[in-house]
Amino acid sequence: MATRARGTGRSSLGVPMIVLTATAAAAGAAVFAVIAAAGAAFPSVSRGLFAAAASLALIAAAARGPRPWQRDAETPTEWLEREGLTVAVRNGLALGAGFLTRVGFWIWWVLPVLAFESGSVQAGAIVGAAYGAARLGASSFVAARAEATRSDRLPRKLLLWRPRATAAADPLFFIASGVALALAARLVGFDGWR
Amino acid sequence: MTLAGAASTSVVRPRRWLLAAVVAPGLALASLVDLRAAPVAVALAVVVGLLQQGLP
Numbered sequence: 001m002a003t004r005a006r007g008t009g010r011s012s013l014g015v016p017m018i019v020l021t022a023t024a025a026a027a028g029a030a031v032f033a034v035i036a037a038a039g040a041a042f043p044s045v046s047r048g049l050f051a052a053a054a055s056l057a058l059i060a061a062a063a064r065g066p067r068p069w070q071r072d073a074e075t076p077t078e079w080l081e082r083e084g085l086t087v088a089v090r091n092g093l094a095l096g097a098g099f100l101t102r103v104g105f106w107i108w109w110v111l112p113v114l115a116f117e118s119g120s121v122q123a124g125a126i127v128g129a130a131y132g133a134a135r136l137g138a139s140s141f142v143a144a145r146a147e148a149t150r151s152d153r154l155p156r157k158l159l160l161w162r163p164r165a166t167a168a169a170d171p172l173f174f175i176a177s178g179v180a181l182a183l184a185a186r187l188v189g190f191d192g193w194r
Numbered sequence: 195m196t197l198a199g200a201a202s203t204s205v206v207r208p209r210r211w212l213l214a215a216v217v218a219p220g221l222a223l224a225s226l227v228d229l230r231a232a233p234v235a236v237a238l239a240v241v242v243g244l245l246q247q248g249l250p
Contacts, residue, residue, distance in 0.1 A: 028239075063214035104249045108242050114235035123232035127239045134243025142247075162248065169245055171216045176238055178220020183231050186224075 013147055016088045017140035021133055023092025028132030029125040031097045032115045036124025039116035048187025051117045055181040058113070062106040062173060070103045096132030105166075107173035113180045117187060 039047050061069065075091060094100045098108060111131060115124040145154050185191075223229065 059214055059217055063211050065210065102249050104246050105242070107238070107245065111235060111239055111242060114231045114238065117231040118235060120232060123235070127232070127235040130236045131239035131243045134240040135246050136243075138244055139247050158247065165245055170213060172241070174214055174216035175220035175223070176234075178217040178222075179224040179229060179234055180220075180231075181217065182221045182224030183229065183234075 013140075013144050016085060017144055019085050019088040020092045021137040021140055023089050024096030024132035024136035025129040026132070027093040027096030028098065028128030028130075028135075030128065031099075032111065032128030032131070033121045033125040035112045036115045036118050036127075037121045039119040039124075040121060042119075044119070044187045045189065047117065047119055048184045048189075051113055051184035051187065052181060054113050054116075055110075055177050055184060058106065058109050059174065059177050059181075062170070062177075066106075066170065068103055068106045068109065071099060071101065073101050075101065092132070092136060095135055096128075098131065098135075105169040105173065107169050107176060110173065110176040110180055114176075114183070117180065117183050 039051075042050065075094065098111070103109070111127060115127050118124060118127075142154055142158065146152055224234075
């Protein structure tokens with residue numbers, strides 16, 4: 001993707017990668033800020049009730065099967081036929097927003113719940129920016145390193161780790177859902193288990 | 195359904211439901227430690243972003 005974004009005239013991957021990561025962070029920040037703003041619009045009791053209902057629905061759905069709710073879409077092929085920074089901007093926006101393409105794991109859905117619970121637009125924007133930057137920044141770094149060292153050792157090493165990371169995603173989802181549920185209970189005013 | 199099919203569904207479903215019990219440590223963690231939604235969400239956002247590497 002970054003290679004296509006570089007176009008024909010540029011030699012460095014640096015600019016498209018920075019654009020890709022920055023647009024992903026901006027898209028994530030915008031999406032999660034809106035979700036957090038929606039949370040802020042409710043008093044804490046109703047916010048907690050909404051978040052608890054969402055967490056329970058997620059837990060029930062994830063307990064039924066490993067395939068998460070998602071828009072089953074890949075990057076449109078016509079985007080990949082273009083070259084230049086437009087590719088980086090479009091992909092950055094789509095992937096940074098998260099839900100516009102495949103989310104892959106149930107654990108993604110805990111992020112909007114937590115952003116909603118925070119009830120802070122600023123916190124939501126930071127969450128989204130962290131998500132977008134981590135998602136695209138990491139792959140950009142790996143691609144840049146592979147090109148700089150002219151070696152695919154790092155991408156290969158990461159591929160070997162992928163099955164373990166995938167296996168950890170579901171237990172982590174349930175733990176994170178437990179955290180979201182406890183935070184929702186606290187918003188409602190339930191503090192009985194201390 | 196074949197015998198093998200029946201056996202596989204009876205094995206997979208309970209396992210998935212058992213996995214959901216992992217909610218409990220999360221509940222306990224957030225209840226005993228004074229966790230806040232925003233820092234947890236930021237840490238989780240980085241983990242999720244890294245997990246999604248390579249998704250088409």
